[in-house]
Every structure is written in structure tokens, then in C-alpha cells.
Amino acid sequence: xxxxxxxxxxxxxxxxxxxxxxxxxxxxxxxxxxxxxxxxxxxxxxxxxxxxxxxxxxxxxxxxxxxxxxxxxxxxxxxxxxxxxxxxxxxxxxxxxxxxxxxxxxxxxxx
Amino acid sequence: xxxxxxxxxxxxxxxxxxxxxxxxxxxxxxxxxxxxxxxxxxxxxxxxxxxxxxxxxxxxxxxxxxxxxxxxxxxxxxxxxxxxxxxxxxxxxxxxxxxxxxxxxxxxxxxxxxxx
Numbered sequence: 001x002x003x004x005x006x007x008x009x010x011x012x013x014x015x016x017x018x019x020x021x022x023x024x025x026x027x028x029x030x031x032x033x034x035x036x037x038x039x040x041x042x043x044x045x046x047x048x049x050x051x052x053x054x055x056x057x058x059x060x061x062x063x064x065x066x067x068x069x070x071x072x073x074x075x076x077x078x079x080x081x082x083x084x085x086x087x088x089x090x091x092x093x094x095x096x097x098x099x100x101x102x103x104x105x106x107x108x109x110x111x
Numbered sequence: 112x113x114x115x116x117x118x119x120x121x122x123x124x125x126x127x128x129x130x131x132x133x134x135x136x137x138x139x140x141x142x143x144x145x146x147x148x149x150x151x152x153x154x155x156x157x158x159x160x161x162x163x164x165x166x167x168x169x170x171x172x173x174x175x176x177x178x179x180x181x182x183x184x185x186x187x188x189x190x191x192x193x194x195x196x197x198x199x200x201x202x203x204x205x206x207x208x209x210x211x212x213x214x215x216x217x218x219x220x221x222x223x224x225x226x227x
Contacts, residue, residue, distance in 0.1 A: 048214065090154070098144075098161060099144065100215055104153045
């Protein structure tokens with residue numbers, strides 16, 4: 001079945017460590033997005049990519065990095081520079097008909 | 112920046128009751144989307160609206176794209192316990208260059224609780 005797969009579902013990080021969240025889609029969508037979700041807040045855009053080998057910063061890009069080497073894959077690295085990384089992270093891809101589809105999310109906890 | 116005001120923030124209703132929630136903005140939108148999110152899961156798209164005045168149903172759910180293009184509402188009829196979750200709206204704003212990058216604006220959600 002077509003969809004967006006995020007892994008891992010749960011991730012624990014020690015302070016000072018970088019971690020990478022995986023996002024893979026087989027929907028043949030060009031545009032992919034990473035959002036951060038905190039309790040009681042709306043989704044906040046971290047990074048997005050409209051096409052392979054190109055990506056743009058969103059509203060809260062500091063402390064994060066991404067790559068887009070393949071159309072299907074858009075991994076997010078949470079670096080040690082991100083001071084408050086504990087959150088629920090959502091990957092999404094967008095159709096040109098105007099619909100955004102989400103993965104199941106990854107919950108990152110800093111120990 | 113652009114914002115969506117979603118209300119109510121939470122609702123606690125009896126099973127069988129109808130539910131209504133809405134989103135408003137000072138900006139004009141090309142598209143309105145409504146999602147449901149269960150705890151610990153990703154949001155699932157319920158309904159997508161593309162034209163001002165459009166009224167679309169998905170089972171017991173009905174959503175409308177406001178005539179002014181600045182608002183939308185979602186109704187759930189005859190609620191059942193599995194309707195519990197957070198519902199949120201998202202809009203694709205009209206941008207100066209006329210195109211769309213899919214950078215949606217999101218409401219903060221309406222938390223629905225259903226009492227059997």
C-alpha cells in the first residue's frame with residue numbers, strides 16, 4: 001500500500017547527541033515536509049523540500065538539518081544545537097491537488 | 112504571520128449528539144483541509160475542500176468552505192465513542208506569486224471527548 005513511513009516510532013536521546021529520524025514515501029510525491037508538534041500547540045514547520053536536492057527552512061529550523069538525495073526519502077537530523085528537542089515529529093508529503101498526507105509520527109525524548 | 116483561529120478548543124459531549132467546530136482567518140485560502148489525530152498517531156485527512164461555498168460529506172462528517180474563503184466548519188452527526196480525538200483544520204493560503212508550496216497554516220485543534 002502507498003503511504004509515508006516514519007521510523008523509529010520512539011527514540012531516546014542523551015543530551016549532546018545527534019539523532020536522525022527517517023521518513024520514506026512511496027506516493028511519488030515531489031514535496032515533503034517535517035513538522036514538530038508540542039502539546040497544546042499547532043504544527044510548526046521545520047523544513048520542507050519541493051524537489052530532490054533542494055530544501056528550505058521552515059519556521060523553526062534552528063538545531064535541525066535535512067537532506068533530500070532521493071525523491072522517496074527526507075530524513076531529519078535533530079542536532080545537539082536543538083535545546084528543547086523532546087517532541088512529536090511528523091513527516092508529510094503533498095499532492096499538487098492540494099492535500100497533505102502525514103506519517104505516523106516519531107516521538108523523541110531527551111533523557 | 113498568518114494564523115488560523117479554531118474553536119472550540121475542547122468539547123465534551125454525549126454519544127449521539129451532533130458536533131460543530133470551525134476555523135477562521137483574516138487571510139484568504141485556496142484549500143481547506145480537516146484532519147483527525149488520535150493520541151500518538153499521525154493526523155489522518157478527513158475532508159479536503161477546494162472551492163468557496165463547497166459542501167462535502169464523508170460519512171457522518173460534513174465540512175464547508177466558507178463563501179468569503181476565510182473560514183470553514185466541520186460537523187459530525189450522531190457522535191460515537193470512536194470519534195474521540197483531536198480535530199484540526201489546515202488552510203493553503205493564497206500567496207502573492209499565485210502559486211502554492213503546500214506550506215499549510217494549521218489550527219491548534221479541537222479536542223473531542225464523547226461520553227457513552
